[in-house]
Amino acid sequence: MSRKKVSSGAAKRPRLSYERRKALYGYGFISLWLLGTIWFFLIPLGKSLIYSFNSVGIESGHMTMKWSGLDNYSAALNKDQYYVDHLEKTLLETLWRTPLILIFSLFIAVVLNQKFRGRTLARAVFFLPVIIATGPVFRVINDDMDATGTSSGQPQFSTLLHTDLVDELMHFLGVYDMSGRMTGFITAVADSVFGIVWSSGIQILLFLAALQNIPPSAREAAQIEGATSWEYFWKIVFPYVSPFVLANLIFTVIDSFTDPMNEVMRRILVFQTVDINYGLASAMAWLYFGIILAAIAVVTFIVNKFVYYEVD
């Protein structure tokens, strides 16, 4: 690819090799971004790291900083009564929600990839959360459903879905005693069906795109060999989409961690806007970010071992 070409103007200029020139053009293309990133990303990032090691105060509109070492971090972990609880809760929730979202969205993608009447409509419906779920509308929907009791949606909805049904099913099966924990578990799952369906729009989209990349010849070959749909899924579909499992996994984890609606973020926001303590807020945010990074690194490492790449 690196044949030398002499463009018309180059002869008069001081000679630069083709590679050097291309490299310069490369810098040219990214320079705008680079400038912006230094100004709007790297500097703020560094500053917030510095905040986290200082006790920050505001005096007559200007910021005063005093070095305080790891005080903010230990305050976040030991003194703040909510932070650790929220952190644990968010982590746990992400831990069990992520696999469910992935399984669910893969299943729906496989279904939506089949040919049936009304498929376009079905796809349109399932991608609808993509345009709503990131916004305040979803927040209002969720709030209303959590807080306001009978007049709101979720209680009706989940009552309809679980309470009686699970109990009755258990009674019908002749199980009376053990239903306590079991019902609790199933109730929790049923409650979160709503959340899961509403947060898997993009994931479905990505899986669907991956599914459409599977060559039709693979399916034909499998059919001729007499593979059932089940075998076809595990032996052919799954290996093909496995790289996207990783991509989706990371996307899901980031999405749920950086969601301004989650409780850690809300707690951080309190210190940014209400009880103004930027040092503590930064320390909390950095601690949280460190955990996210570690989680993603571990997940990537594990999943990468099971991923099948067609071209290597």
Next chain:
Amino acid sequence: MTENKTAHNKLSVKEKRTLRMKTLTKEERNYIRRRELCDKLWVIFRAVILCGLGFIIFYPLIYMISCTFRERADMSDPTVVWVPRRPTLSVLKETIEAMDFWNTLKNTVLLNVGCSLVQVLSCAVTGYGFARFSFKGKKLLFGIVILMILVPTQIISVPLYFQFRFFLGTDVNLIDTMWTMYLPAMTANGIRSGLMILIFRQFFRGLPRELEDAAYIDGCGPFMTFVRVMIPNAMSSFLTVFLFSIVWYWNDYYISSMYFNETKTIATTLCNIDNELKLRLFGDGNAKMNRREQTAWRQAGCLVSIAPLLIMYTFLQKYFTEGIERSGLVT
């Protein structure tokens, strides 16, 4: 005539089937029957699943519509579940008034479309730079792009606020101006721009190199090559990313509530809808409202604030759903 024809067709299919079945052994016949049964069951199962989940997705939307068109008193009436007793527009009108909807909409669209447009362009240029040129430090710089995807905005929002408050170390105050959104968008640092750069990089890597080589040989500079050759080829990808960008800007309330106090966008207004209602309808910030009646206004607020997006989605649905496949995120 047609009935005859279909009847004949049906018959012949059945006949063919029985004929074929006769030629098979018993095991083969069983196998085929079992498969057919499975297929039919699957069709029913699929329909049930899709309808059920479709209901979960539509549920909040139906609830919004139902709340919007009822009288406030109906909220406390247990006999009204879905269908309003006397459909009125009063709640809708009050909500539109409380949100100052048309002005806010104008603001939001101005901000939204402008920022998205600029950001798509800047991200495309950057993505192209990363896709086609090799230079020193490229890996490190691309690492920064990945970092942009990973770092939550909450970490950098406070220092960013101060940077805009005292712009370039001077006393220039950019807070509450649209520059706070436009400047990052212009330099490919707006909302989710890391993801957009990544998408464009993948997309441009997927295009054949011969396209550019031909342009270079004809004496076209790299930038003009990008404008004349690559952009026309990437049109559908541009549109998809642009649409997603509009959705992201539309839905953002964290960043805009950070920078805007006076300037309202639809999202920030919706977050504050309770206060807005109190101020504009009752003229008193501490007015007490019936929680249930408040729900009606809130739901109406939700409906009007996603209505523009829903309309856009209905008409451009194709670009949302098919665009990702063509955008090259999946290669």
